[in-house]
Amino acid sequence: MSAVAAEAAKSSTMKRVALFLLPLAAFIGLSVFLFKGLWLNPREVPSPLIGKPAPVFERPLLHRGDVQFSSKDLLGQVWIFNVWASWCGPCRQEHPLFNDLAAQKLVPIVGMNYKDQPGNALKWLNELGDPYKLTVVDADGRLGIDFGVYGVPETFVIDKQGVIRHKHIGPVTPEAMQKKIIPLVRELQKQP
């Protein structure tokens, strides 16, 4: 076989291998992409509020309806904002984690009592424990809309400048608490 013919044969084999490998690679790529998609939670909508200043609000306290609390009072410290309601089942599930967190005295936890009856809410806290430094009442859900709340419970981590740094949708799991929320709080507390 001449050198030219050998070269031509080689290039034709390579072409054949490429024709076989290219679709295979495309197929594997697409499979990985779609397989990963199976494990994504469509209910977890990324919030556009992360990295933005938390809405400033003034709302009555759950324990003293005649007192208005302003979120400006929390500037300068890292705090956790937990949206809950007595009618919300998953809130009951995550509640012990917040009781534990409160016992550590690491960070103030503020509650937003979302579209609830004050009587039921107070009873709920008496029964399950009250980890909240204070709870504000969002009777008509407007504060919830400002925070982009669409499913209770939701939990926000807000830094010293009042910027939302993290949002957890749905009940906080022990993993999320230990691996994400607490480390983030510690890190934010170190920042000026």
Next chain:
Amino acid sequence: MNRFNRLVCVLAALLLAAAAHAQGGAPAKAPPQGFTTTAKPTENDPVSAQREHELALQLRCLVCQNQSIAESNADLAVDLRRQVREQIAAGRSDSQIIDFMTQRYGDFVLYSPPLKGTTLLLWFGPFALLLVGALVAWRVVAARKAVVAPAPLSDEERARAAAMLAGERNT
């Protein structure tokens, strides 16, 4: 002609696939029958009520993600419709109201996603795939043409053919 027909078939299939994709992601302009009445216009002003309904149809309910807030009776949808209604009454424009929603819930709240960096693939992906498919089809057809084109006869073959023809004539 056969080859050309095949190419047309491939292109048609690709077009259909692209159309199906586009339809899947397209905004639900008209609500399915039976749902139109769920958003009860509570205002007496029919123009505002109509605007509210049209805006509500463009906004996704985040609780029951496959319905607009006009079709859904979830608590959140009711609250968001109230927001839309109040803002219309306050004289805000449609785009201001849409902005209010996207600031809080992100682009996900829109049934028709805006055209920007992160949605380029969503908008143009199907057409890019169509182009790639057409290119592949064209290459395949061209390659086939090259294979099928008859090779010219060598001198030896020509001589053999001539001998055969001559022999045929002799018998």
